Amino acid sequence: MQDELLAWYERTKRGLPWRATRDPYAILVSEVMAQQTQVDRVVPRWERWMERWPTVAVLAAAPAADVIREWQGLGYNRRALALHRASQQVAAHGWPDDLTELPGGRPLYRRRRCVLRVRTRRACRWT
Numbered sequence: 558m559q560d561e562l563l564a565w566y567e568r569t570k571r572g573l574p575w576r577a578t579r580d581p582y583a584i585l586v587s588e589v590m591a592q593q594t595q596v597d598r599v600v601p602r603w604e605r606w607m608e609r610w611p612t613v614a615v616l617a618a619a620p621a622a623d624v625i626r627e628w629q630g631l632g633y634n635r636r637a638l639a640l641h642r643a644s645q646q647v648a649a650h651g652w653p654d655d656l657t658e659l660p661g662g663r664p665l666y667r668r669r670r671c672v673l674r675v676r677t678r679r680a681c682r683w684t
Contacts, residue, residue, distance in 0.1 A: 573587070573600065575587035575603060582644070586606055586640065587599065589639075590606075590631055590636075594631050594632060598630075598631070605627070609627065613648050614644075616640075616641065617647070617648035621641055624640075624641045625637055639659075639661025646660060647659070
């Protein structure tokens, strides 16, 4: 069954820009944007976001008001503020082993933690 599922995925997966990177910041941005937002709406916003703030350090240095303005249309501005605060923490202290330690990182980040670990070739364990 697993082989069949993986084969189906390879045949039918969408070409999403964040699937072409192993950058944990870019992946996290895509995952947070895609929470309760249609992926087709996320793609152009993610591309614009990554153009404007290509690294966690650049986002960390941005004014919160600019982050909220760029987020408009994706809903739930608190996600933008949590991502901004998380970027500040990562810029200052590096990536934690557990993303739930980041601002806004309650159990919602459990899936994202696994996505990041798998896509950056690190071990993943569902906890």
